[in-house]
Amino acid sequence: MIRFQKQLFSGMLKMLPVVVFLSAVLWSCGNNKKSPDTAYEKVKQEQDSIQLLTGLIAKDSANWELFSERAALYLKNGRIDPAFRDVGQAIDLNPNAPVNFIMLGDIYFVLGKVDNCISSYKKAEKLEPGSDKPLLKLAETYLMLQDFNKAETYIGRAIAVNPNSSMAFYFKGIQLMETGDTVRAITQLRIAANLDSSNYRALMQAGSLLSAMGDTLSDEYFKAALKARPDDEQALYYLARELQEQGRFDEAIEKYEKVNVLYAGNKMAYYNEGYIYLVEKQEYGNAVEAFEQAIAIDPSFVEAVYNLGRTFEAMQRYKEAREQYKMALKLKTNYPLAIDGLNRLDAIQYPD
Numbered sequence: 001m002i003r004f005q006k007q008l009f010s011g012m013l014k015m016l017p018v019v020v021f022l023s024a025v026l027w028s029c030g031n032n033k034k035s036p037d038t039a040y041e042k043v044k045q046e047q048d049s050i051q052l053l054t055g056l057i058a059k060d061s062a063n064w065e066l067f068s069e070r071a072a073l074y075l076k077n078g079r080i081d082p083a084f085r086d087v088g089q090a091i092d093l094n095p096n097a098p099v100n101f102i103m104l105g106d107i108y109f110v111l112g113k114v115d116n117c118i119s120s121y122k123k124a125e126k127l128e129p130g131s132d133k134p135l136l137k138l139a140e141t142y143l144m145l146q147d148f149n150k151a152e153t154y155i156g157r158a159i160a161v162n163p164n165s166s167m168a169f170y171f172k173g174i175q176l177m178e179t180g181d182t183v184r185a186i187t188q189l190r191i192a193a194n195l196d197s198s199n200y201r202a203l204m205q206a207g208s209l210l211s212a213m214g215d216t217l218s219d220e221y222f223k224a225a226l227k228a229r230p231d232d233e234q235a236l237y238y239l240a241r242e243l244q245e246q247g248r249f250d251e252a253i254e255k256y257e258k259v260n261v262l263y264a265g266n267k268m269a270y271y272n273e274g275y276i277y278l279v280e281k282q283e284y285g286n287a288v289e290a291f292e293q294a295i296a297i298d299p300s301f302v303e304a305v306y307n308l309g310r311t312f313e314a315m316q317r318y319k320e321a322r323e324q325y326k327m328a329l330k331l332k333t334n335y336p337l338a339i340d341g342l343n344r345l346d347a348i349q350y351p352d
Contacts, residue, residue, distance in 0.1 A: 046073055064093035068100055083107055098124040102137055132162040139171045151175050166196035198228040211242050218242050233263045249276045270294035271304050278311050287311045302331040306338055318345055
């Protein structure tokens, strides 16, 4: 049986990336693509809710809460114009409701009107000075703008108002991470997770940082994130990657396969599964199937094309291996791994 050195393969399976999970309103929408049936059901439910609210508004056009609820649904679906219209109507009907100004700030951020966004959040703060909600919105906005000094100010104020605010400690962890204090960042993220076991962002960020530091405790945070959001694509994928890094290959494959069942188009789940089959298990038929799935999703995925060739080479299917190496060179000129592959094949005598 042919065994290859791991360094000959693509270097895409090193350390998990450290990802900042900031996602106010629409900033993270559209990342998770569930299967068509699931996505359809979700959209249908939201459309039904909008229609229901529209009917209620027709009967009670002075009810600001109905406009506010419909605006929130429009905003969630990325329909900015009707969301802006409805929140404006809600404010006209009740100019003293902080929730409307928070939503207005969210809309302004999506529109790129940052000054208006901040002004709206500050208006909400004046209307509800004892609440940490507008303070957290301001903190998150300044984090997104990478103004870490102002972010720290609002984080501190949020904690002063609510010492048990999980999101405040989460934002503190992000602020520390972005300013280079990783050790203290992890401490704050753990506090955030302990305060609220459903704080998905804190759990995912803690897991990501711990994984980057080589701490095997990271998988526990990814598992906790899955409890907070069952079958979430990011949490499933990150857990699978961490299990792979720990050498728990069968468990990793199980998670990758679940990603591919639930979510269409995740090329990396197929790629990593193929990598395990090729490098760790030498199950070449399964590796071929996984790499071909990744390439079907993204025909320009040069690493998958190369490793499909490497798999064919391991199977002594040299003509097919040569085709893949040539394709990899078309996709990426002078790709060194593909050049090495062709050189290896040139040194092999095999029948036409």
